[in-house]
Amino acid sequence: MIKTDVIIIGAGPVGLFAVHQLGIKGLKAVVIDNLDKPGGQCIELYPDKPIYDIPAIPECTGKELTDKLLEQIKPFKTNFYFNERVDEIRQDKENWIVKTNKKNEFFSPNIIIAGGVGSFEPRKLSLKDAEKYEDRSLFYAVKNKEKFKNKNISIFGGGDSALDWALELSKYSKITLIHRRDEFRGAPHTLNEIKKLSEQDKLSIKKLYELESIEGDDNIQSIVIKNQDGKTEKIKTDIVLSFFGLIMKLGPIAEWGLNMDKKTISVNSDNFETNKKGIFAVGDICAYPGKLKLILSGFHEAALASVECFKRARPNEKYKFQFTTSSKEIQERLGVIKEKK
Numbered sequence: 001m002i003k004t005d006v007i008i009i010g011a012g013p014v015g016l017f018a019v020h021q022l023g024i025k026g027l028k029a030v031v032i033d034n035l036d037k038p039g040g041q042c043i044e045l046y047p048d049k050p051i052y053d054i055p056a057i058p059e060c061t062g063k064e065l066t067d068k069l070l071e072q073i074k075p076f077k078t079n080f081y082f083n084e085r086v087d088e089i090r091q092d093k094e095n096w097i098v099k100t101n102k103k104n105e106f107f108s109p110n111i112i113i114a115g116g117v118g119s120f121e122p123r124k125l126s127l128k129d130a131e132k133y134e135d136r137s138l139f140y141a142v143k144n145k146e147k148f149k150n151k152n153i154s155i156f157g158g159g160d161s162a163l164d165w166a167l168e169l170s171k172y173s174k175i176t177l178i179h180r181r182d183e184f185r186g187a188p189h190t191l192n193e194i195k196k197l198s199e200q201d202k203l204s205i206k207k208l209y210e211l212e213s214i215e216g217d218d219n220i221q222s223i224v225i226k227n228q229d230g231k232t233e234k235i236k237t238d239i240v241l242s243f244f245g246l247i248m249k250l251g252p253i254a255e256w257g258l259n260m261d262k263k264t265i266s267v268n269s270d271n272f273e274t275n276k277k278g279i280f281a282v283g284d285i286c287a288y289p290g291k292l293k294l295i296l297s298g299f300h301e302a303a304l305a306s307v308e309c310f311k312r313a314r315p316n317e318k319y320k321f322q323f324t325t326s327s328k329e330i331q332e333r334l335g336v337i338k339e340k341k
């Protein structure tokens, strides 16, 4: 069981800034996210798009904002748990126990839910048989390239992920790239590279085809694809990689007994606590009168929630409001002045 002052669910911009607000108050946090990296919507949906309404930053992309937030919380040496979805929350007297789908357990008096629009999850193949091959020979993400070397790989999808991985894995494996439409949606440079490889017979492209069936025992041995005219084709395949985009699922959050308002969690706007003591909701996932789904609103919400987290994590200490410009204590925590001996 991992003990901490605060468990943050969600490593989007608001979850990251919550680490800062807790850190300057001397609180330790862990951050859990279902994605494989921090940044939430900023990284998953618009890494290269400019944002113009972050205070004091006239313009920055989703990726640049994420990088800056990570830099700002570096002094706190926070432990991140990626590729883990929080499934269960249960109470233990004044504390909470959080359990993930990887069976990790966390123990804390405070939970900050910064879950945005829910956890990002891959859109899965609808084929009945598909599930039994998952994580053995069917994958929705590439986590370790080594597993994909010297194989026959069928990649489904027409966007950046499918194209980028087709290019990368074609260096070591035989790739068939299958798309249900006639046009791919990718960066022009990537599309040119794919075209070149296909002309050199180093990669095979099947357009206007969809997956019809999977054949195999414990592992996949071949797949059958079908085009719109009903023509089928069997392809020798060891691994299927499917990139049909991400869906946002509120998922387990809806089952934690919190007061919900459609797909958001109702909070009070004094400290962003939910109907359960010690569980806070900030950022896009929270609802209160006048809520604006903006990053800057989430930052404010995280700041206020962190004060209440302090009171619960340090019941015997008095909370002191301090400015970062003048507080030696905060500056020591940030590592900008040496700690007292």
Ligand SMILES: Cc1cc2nc3c(=O)[nH]c(=O)nc-3n(C[C@H](O)[C@H](O)[C@H](O)COP(=O)(O)OP(=O)(O)OC[C@H]3O[C@@H](n4cnc5c(N)ncnc54)[C@H](O)[C@@H]3O)c2cc1C
Binding pocket: 009, 010, 011, 012, 013, 014, 015, 032, 033, 034, 035, 039, 040, 041, 042, 045, 046, 050, 051, 052, 053, 084, 085, 086, 087, 114, 115, 116, 117, 118, 119, 120, 251, 252, 253, 282, 283, 284, 285, 293, 294, 295, 296, 298
């Ligand atoms: C195209 C686009 C442009 C935008 N432009 C702007 C703009 O210019 N200015 C602005 O202020 N805002 C903008 N926004 C909105 C902004 O991105 C959101 O307000 C912001 O991302 C909310 O941050 P968050 O941290 O609350 O949630 P998110 O960024 O959604 O992050 C939530 C994270 O929680 C994780 N999560 C959820 N549930 C679980 C669970 N059970 N277990 C584990 N992890 C979980 C998710 O995987 C996700 O990574 C834009 C949004 C989009 C889509």
